[in-house]
Amino acid sequence: MIFDWLIPSLIATLLVLAAIGALRRVNFWRAGQAEKVDMWAGLLAMPKRYLHDLHHVVERDKYMSRTHVATGGGFVLAMVLVILVHLFDIQSRILAWMLLAALGMMFCGALFVFKRRLNPPSRLSKGPWMRLPKSLLTFAITFFVLTLPAAGILPESLSLSNIGLTLVSLVLALLVLLSLGEMLFGMTWGGPMKHAFAGALHLAFHRRPERFGGGRSTGLKPANLGGESHGVAKPEDFKWNQLLGFDACVQCGRCEAMCPAFAAGQPLNPKKLIQDMVVGLAGGTDEKYAGSPYPNVPVGKASGSPQEIITEGLVSADTLWSCTTCRACVEECPMMIEHVDAIVDMRRFLTLEKGDTPNKGAEVLENIIATDNPNGYAPGSRTHWAADQNLAVMKDVKKAEVLFWVSDGAFDMRSQRILRAFVKLLKAANVNVAILGDEERDSGDVARRLGDDATFQSLAKRNLATLAQYKFSTLVTTDPHAFHCLKNEYADFDQAGALKDVEVLHHTTFLNRLIEQGMLQVDRFKGGKVTYHDPCYLGRYNGEYDSPRALLSSLGIEVAEMERSGYRSRCCGGGGGAPITDIPGERRIADMRMEDVAATGAELVAVGCQQCTAMLEGVVEPRPQVRDIAEIMAEHLVEQLVEHTVEGAA
Amino acid sequence: MLPKVLALVSIGRHPQSGRERRAEQDGRAVEMGLCLQERQLMHLSVAHAGNADSSVLRQYAGMGLSKLSVLAQQANEDVLSPLIDYVEAQQASMVLMGVRSEMGQSSGMLPYLLAERLGWPLLPRVAEIQSIEEGVAQVLLALPRGQRRLVSVALPFVATLDNAAKAPRQTAFGPGQRADIEVINTTSIADEVAAQWQFTPAKPRPKRMKVVKAKTAADRFKAATAKPVGGGGKVLKNETVEEKAQAIFDFLLEEKVIR
Amino acid sequence: MTEHEDILRRDPRAEWIARNRLHPLHQAMTQVSAVVRGPSGLIRKNPHQVGFIGPNGIKRIDRLAGNGQTATGAKRRSSAAQEVTLPLHQVVEPNAYIIVVPDMAGGRLTAQDKDILGLAHELAKQRKALNADENLAVVAVCFGESKEAQFDEAGVDRLIHLLSAEYEGFAPEKRLQALLQIESIYQPKHWLFPDSVHGGTDLALRLAVKLDERPAAQAWQVSIDTTTCRAASGSQDIQRETPRILMILEECGQAIDETRHEVLPLALEVESSVEVRLEDKGLIAVDPNAVPLAEAEFILSAGNGIHNWQQFHDCAALLGATEGASRVAVDDGYMPRMRQVGASGTWVTARVYVAVGISGAIQHMQGIGQCDKIVAINTDAGCDMVKRADLAVIADSEEVLAVLCRLAQQHTGKTLEQTETTSEVSHVA
């Protein structure tokens, strides 16, 4: 009978097609560059990574997390059982009942997916994704019906005799074709279900396995210098597992919803960018893309292939330069895709190979090369700000407990106020501290984010060589960008171990320890309402959300949190060299952030970064005041403690 | 075959750090040469007389040069003769260079000597080459404050570039590293005259004080009561709008920006 | 002021110059003001002497005359009558020369030119001390039309004025030829040029190459035996023997201010045989607004405090200023991006920068760090721009600009339409 062989052969055919598709897809990824991955460990860790880490992210949207567990879990279980029951025809009531249960669970999940799709938020992609809940429901219902006989609910003989039932079975076969086509064929041939296949493998072969299990891995990977080309010019220049990662995207648009550049109307949408990478790795155009475009850029005109230069037709350079590297997208992505890595990889090509860093980019890089600071100031004037600070310089003292990394704020009058405030606090706590003075150089942060890894690496090596000459156990800095470089990115170049046993800290962390140890005493803050802006390079890059808040509460401040704070903090617009490349949008990111601040009713916004201070103070008045936490602390320092400790020390 | 333009580059000096860099005007010479090449008017080659190991040469090459020739020279040797030989060997019909080098004597003589010895005319402070037709170039010279003068001249010629010329394009690390640096050995002659000179770090040049040689009592009084320069400006608050505007206008007249 | 002081004294020398059309000062003395005193002290007007003939043969009126600092003639003389008449420095039958080739930018001696004339006299004095027989005259070589009226007070003993049209504009080959002629006739002890972008450097180098001399470039300390020059973009000094040809930096001499000089003409016949290969096609009319922002001399810059944009543009056109803007004005779409001044825009070098309704955020200030003079128009007396300004006006921008527009119109006698269609020089038919 038709029925007997039709369904199994359909399943078998689709499985074969899926396998072919899978091989084809794998070949796309293999076009990428080699990258060492511990395959077996990854595969073994995959279920845990899915259940724990991925769900940790999905969990932020409770609705979706439950829906996904039901639908996804139901489907995986059902699919295995379908193969056993319907393909291999294993006669087991227990299996059949299990299958029914799995399908039931999947059905419930799919109903919620369906509901979400009735009136989807703008961040979700439409197109084939609108079809998916229907396919899921069809799959669940069809196989439910098909499994009823096996479960002994419908007599098997019925299906053999009745002509009407033959018709029904034909219809069922068609439905099987449609739904299973979506699930299996679509999975490996580029349908929405691709995310399950690629996503699972992406979790297994992730380029930053450190991120799983609660870890953090935010430092950029060093570029190989000296080859025939630098950075990523074509999709095939990505590492193979980066390509795989792009394929894992579910087009959920959470990244888009968080992206400050997108919100400011700059031509960047991280979701579209990842989808364009998918277009690039598979070849074709973006015609079928059904989500929000890059603001003010029409969809359908982009095309690419693994061997074509990305910025010549697939993605415009402005898109890449709009990114502030705030990592909001990466933080939010349930598939743990690494947008920032990809963007900087492509920037590396533009800067190192094309010499095409927009606006002030070229000038800034040239300055960094010629003067070790982005504004081209005389390197010999780096310590002028500290002329009256009576600070020990490493060159003279050779060792100190704490090395204060001053950063390029040394050249900027506004930032100098933060530096002085911090020094005042250090002195009050009688910390044994020294600075590098004129031996310090730019950390290389800006050069690296602008794609000039050659200059970054040169700075890193020279800075490390300087640091290696001195003894200190703690390095502390008021600049989260330098903090990130020193803490997370210098290790790749630190052969001599200059920072090996050194604890690198942000000043808020350090100050908080001083407060906890009672080394510092501060008065109660008497001003109005205060909110706190989490700098990206302190928060998302380094997970420090608590110390700044603890410091504020030590001042008796109850932080009026902004809607977007902590790991969801919205960027000030100052990172990644964005103020330098200055890609026009409809609004300024800093203006939006200031609106967030104003919405809390705060009169003062506390920050922990000189760059955030500059960006937020660049918003036209009237607006809330902007202060670094060190400044607020210094203003409220209880001074008599000083004499005490100085005597003690003397 | 397109006529050849030769851009001569030197090692610049960053005004703040004193470090070697791409010289501003020489970079512009390369930029102008590249533009002429992109417009298919001329074919560019770039040469440097000096030390072939300087990393700055890679910065010039990073502008998109596949090759850069170096006439190997010691620091205090006379570069003129090797350069002339080179220009002649290259059969160049235009030489572009900076007005003054950022290192060394900076006398600005080299382009003039080169032009004289080649018997070519020299165009000083070029901002732009508008066109080259039938061997005649229309050239814009830069005058102070954005003014321009049009000059027409037949090839071949030597031109020095003003800072008003198009800024040099960004230098890219990759192409710069891969470019071929061709070293040409030259016979060099030491500069004996300059060897007699003393080079010392620049002494600060005192800003000249306005010496008031008052001739009348009134002048002396004025000089004594005049506000010292740079001690904060004048603020007009309570005057009428007419008076305020008149004050600004007089200021502009005094500064000679209104003619 | 007593009546006595108002008595008009005859100045026989001035009258003689006024009569003598061939006198090098004739033009300068007579064009400044068309007013001439007759022997009886009556004012006589010579209607033919209004204005002067410009380089392309068109008659022009210099309206600044009588207003500008260099204004002289009758007006100046009458008040100068109270001052001591400066003693005349005479050189009778000179037997040695120092030649100064001033830039004469805009037809007048520049401050640098005057300093160099002073330096020439200083050198002459030093030479005289060594060799009392030397009777040295400082000669100025002046090419083309000149509006300079104070060669005497600037220290010019002798003047070679080459008036022929072929020296006008950009004519380095012709000028060089004349200099070579001077060299062969007068064998000057020194040639002094301003080291400047106005042509001094260019001409000096051309001459040096021809005479096979090693000139002193960027010289800033000069005595008769040693000269100190800046080198290596100002980071080094070269000390060397003083050569014959010197290019002098700004403010490196003390301009003459206690003597008058004879300004006697020296004749020079120049055979015009030189081949001219650089053909001057003239100045290109540059609309102030087309001047690259970084090079502009005078910028009128708009910020968030501008509410009438048409008025702002009109005012810039009437004043002949290049337009600039703060980032807010650009962000709000009132001004194009290329007009933005500041950290993420252009760093400007204007001599005068007028900030209208700009608060003076640090990023904006970075862009105007190299400006000479700042004028602020702002309603907020406490803002940073006002603190930085050399002249600040606390008022509404629209009101002030309105009066400024009117003043500019009165001054030039032009309406907006005219400023947009005619070039900077007013033509008198």
Ligand SMILES: Cc1cc2nc3c(=O)[nH]c(=O)nc-3n(C[C@H](O)[C@H](O)[C@H](O)COP(=O)(O)OP(=O)(O)OC[C@H]3O[C@@H](n4cnc5c(N)ncnc54)[C@H](O)[C@@H]3O)c2cc1C
């Ligand atoms: C990274 C970064 C880069 C930046 N780069 C630049 C840059 O390159 N250039 C730049 O300009 N800015 C830049 N900014 C922005 C800068 O911080 C300020 O926001 C901006 O300069 C303010 O512009 P404004 O003075 O026009 O506006 P406002 O600050 O709003 O000032 C307007 C002024 O006009 C006055 N005013 C209001 N009404 C009137 C009236 N009727 N008559 C007279 N005066 C009036 C007010 O008193 C006020 O002083 C940058 C900011 C950042 C963060």
Ligand code: SF4
């Ligand atoms: S990149 Fe990540 S967050 Fe963005 S749409 Fe894709 S899966 Fe969602």
Ligand code: SF4
């Ligand atoms: S890093 Fe920030 S700015 Fe860049 S794409 Fe992601 S969210 Fe957008």
